[in-house]
Amino acid sequence: MTSVDTDRDATRVSLRGEVDVLTVDQVRVALEEALAAHTREIVVDLRELSFIDSTGLGALIYGFQRAREKGIRFRLAGPTRSVHQILALSGLLEVVEVTP
Template structure:
């Protein structure tokens, strides 16, 4: 049986795209952090975090998302949260955090 990682990343021109899907719990917090760290080290012009298929994220994972977003912005990288799932949108709204993020509802992955 193959277990898919809920976090992956790829380049689309000068943009680094991080796709977060499924459930981010304690088992995947370090994976999420590592993918963000690697993306920030690459210093792309833009970082898009695709959250369309994220069903659940626990508090530690949310902390990684918030901290990494801020670190990337401080490094001069434009960051967008793309298509946050209803769960993520409701969570960020409930915490009063949604206005602090650049959200792009219309972003679509490049078709290959």
């Protein structure tokens, strides 16, 4: 499950539950909506995300690359311990900003 909220400075994409091959399209749509909002920052809120697979990681990388191309700050916020481990193992933490 995803939701997108925009204010004048940032767009928050909140991910809940699991992101896998069955749900990744919702994440892609949410990231496209966030990119279309033309805010200065996109924050992907991971506090309620329990699992993400390689397709979900690919969607995050796509969102990060598109944001960078448009000069939009992109960061991940509040990953749970298990999601943080997946992000670390994938190498994503080396390129994408993560905040508590």
